[in-house]
Structures are given as C-alpha cells and as structure tokens.
Amino acid sequence: MKPMPITEADLQGYVDGLLPEERLEEVAAYLEGNPDEAERLRTYRHQNQALHLLFDPVLDEPVPARLSARPSSNWELLQRYAAILIVAVFAGAGGWYLHGAAQSSSVTWIASVAGSVTRVDAPLMMARRAAVAHAVYTPDPRRPVEVGADQEDSLVRWLSKRIGADVRAPKLAPLGYELIGGRLLPGQSGPVAQFMYHDGAGQRLTLYVSTDQVQNKDTGFRFAQEGTVNVFYWIDGKFGYALSGSIDRGELARIANTVYEQLDKPAK
Incomplete structure (x- = not known):
C-alpha cells in the first residue's frame, strides 16, 4: 500500500508528541530527507519548551478565592468573563511575541484581573527571561548565536553600541x-545581550546582560530554576546579569562567581 503523504497536521502532531507510533516513524523518515522541515520543527519544539518554562509555574499556583467563589450577581459573572477574555488575549499575544522574538518583556506589572494588580520582582523576571532565551537558543545546532567567537571584538563593540554601555564577554576557558559567540535580544525598553559558551562535552551556558532594569539597586547572587535550567542572577549598578545552564547548581555558582569577579574589575 502506498504510504499516505505527510501533511502539516502530521508535522504539528509530531512536534506535540501526539502521533501513533507507526505514523511517527513515517514522519521521522520524511524529516531525514527534508532537513529544512526538520529545522522548522526543531524551532517549534524550542518555542514549546520556552512557553512551558514561562507558564508551567502558574499551574502550581492556588486558585484565588475570589475566582473560586460562586458569583453573587450577573455583574460579577460578567466581570469574570471579561477577565478571562483579557488573559486569553494577552496569552495569545505573548505566545506570538515569543514566537517572533523568543523573549518576553520585562514588566513591573504583570496582571490586572477585575481591578486587582500584582507587582512582581523585576530581577526575577529578568532571570526568567534569561532562562527562556537559554532554552530557545542553546539547542540550536546550526546558528545558536548571531556573531561567532572568531569575531569577538566586533561582537563586543556591536553589543556595547546597541545596549548603550560597555559590555564584556568573560573568559571562562580556565x-x-x-x-x-553572542546575540542581541529585545528587552522592555531596549536591547539586551546574550553570550553563549560550551565545554568539551557540548554543554552550553549563557550569560544574559541587561541595562533594562526597573530596579537598579545592587543585589547579591540569587538563584532561580525554570524547568531544567538553573539561573544565578544579580544586579550590579546599571547592569543586570543572569548566568543560565542545565548543570549542577554548585558548579553554576562557581562559574557565576568567576563571571562576577571578572566583570567587577575594570576592563584592561
């Protein structure tokens, strides 16, 4: 029997892990002969991973009492429907922005539902964005960075010019x-930088550098975890830094301390 042609629905089902085993094998064989399609699906998977990193923590949050209580009036019910619609619109817009930029905005106010507003920790949001950017770009085998390490001087000058402050790539060879190499990413009110490193086994780390901070008070090291990505982050003057990697927390802390010591010294 002639095999059925591979459709877009098959490809999307492959990304989401919803295909039966026999169809999964057929799509996998198709992708081996179509590298462009395979690259497109890898991008979709990276985006899915980034979205899970960003929104899965919300699943563990308790439902607010005001949302679980029975509506006392038709007007309250209408307010709730309006709030749900607002959340849906912003979630859709956020997903599209992540699709295009792989980077959500740094915000001070993240939710406004039926008149209730929640303030968030801006440095923590920076760490979360850094983890999402790490998850999106580090798996890319072909072009994980925009400018390679062979052009490090040009990369540093370019990022410094775009960010409006002198940035450096720490030396982690020891x-x-x-x-x-590195790349430019969008921030809340301007660009931010990402430097990427790897070891001999292919393990990758990223350093996220931002001057896009709502709070510019210095902080000590803080730790966050988004899925499998560990992050050490801190604020130093006008700079915010976040070092991300799927490695042991203690090892990442040791590297973060080295990064801090290098960046705390004047450039030679």
Missing part, C-alpha cells in the same frame, strides 16, 4: 568553557 573553567572548561569556551565562547561560542
């Missing part, structure tokens, strides 16, 4: 990590 710790077993070499610079791959």
Whole structure:
C-alpha cells in the first residue's frame, strides 16, 4: 500500500508528541530527507519548551478565592468573563511575541484581573527571561548565536553600541568553557545581550546582560530554576546579569562567581 503523504497536521502532531507510533516513524523518515522541515520543527519544539518554562509555574499556583467563589450577581459573572477574555488575549499575544522574538518583556506589572494588580520582582523576571532565551537558543545546532567567537571584538563593540554601555564577554576557558559567540535580544525598553559558551562535552551556558532594569539597586547572587535550567542572577549598578545552564547548581555558582569577579574589575 502506498504510504499516505505527510501533511502539516502530521508535522504539528509530531512536534506535540501526539502521533501513533507507526505514523511517527513515517514522519521521522520524511524529516531525514527534508532537513529544512526538520529545522522548522526543531524551532517549534524550542518555542514549546520556552512557553512551558514561562507558564508551567502558574499551574502550581492556588486558585484565588475570589475566582473560586460562586458569583453573587450577573455583574460579577460578567466581570469574570471579561477577565478571562483579557488573559486569553494577552496569552495569545505573548505566545506570538515569543514566537517572533523568543523573549518576553520585562514588566513591573504583570496582571490586572477585575481591578486587582500584582507587582512582581523585576530581577526575577529578568532571570526568567534569561532562562527562556537559554532554552530557545542553546539547542540550536546550526546558528545558536548571531556573531561567532572568531569575531569577538566586533561582537563586543556591536553589543556595547546597541545596549548603550560597555559590555564584556568573560573568559571562562580556565573553567572548561569556551565562547561560542553572542546575540542581541529585545528587552522592555531596549536591547539586551546574550553570550553563549560550551565545554568539551557540548554543554552550553549563557550569560544574559541587561541595562533594562526597573530596579537598579545592587543585589547579591540569587538563584532561580525554570524547568531544567538553573539561573544565578544579580544586579550590579546599571547592569543586570543572569548566568543560565542545565548543570549542577554548585558548579553554576562557581562559574557565576568567576563571571562576577571578572566583570567587577575594570576592563584592561
């Protein structure tokens, strides 16, 4: 029997892990002969991973009492429907923005439902964005960075010019990590930088550098975890830094301390 042609529905089902095993094998064989399609699906998977990193923590939050209580009037019920619609619209817009930029905005106010507003920790949101960017770009085998380490001087000058402040790529070779390169990412009110490193086994780290901070008070090291990505982050003057990697927390802390010590010293 002639095999059925591979459709877009098959490809999307492959990304989401919803295909039966026999169809899964057929799609996998198709992708082996169509590298462009395989690359497109890898991008979709990276986006799915980033969305899970960003929104899965919400699933563990308790339902607010005001939302679980029985509506006392038709007007209250209408307010709730309006709030749900607002959340849906912003979630859709956020997903599309992540699709296009792989980077959500740094915000001080993240939710407004039926008149209730919640303030968030801006440095923590920076850490979460750094983890999402790490999850999106580090798996990319072909172009994880915009400018490679062979053009490090040009990369640093370019990022410094775009950010409006002098940035540096720390030297992590003594710790077993070499610079791959870097890229520019969008922030709340301007661009931010991402430097990427790897070791001999292919493990990758990213350093997220932002001058896009709502709070510019210095902080000590803080730790956050988004899925499998560990993040150490801190604020130093006008800069915000976040070092991300899927490695042991203690090892990441050791590397973060080295990064801090290098960046705290004047450039030579």
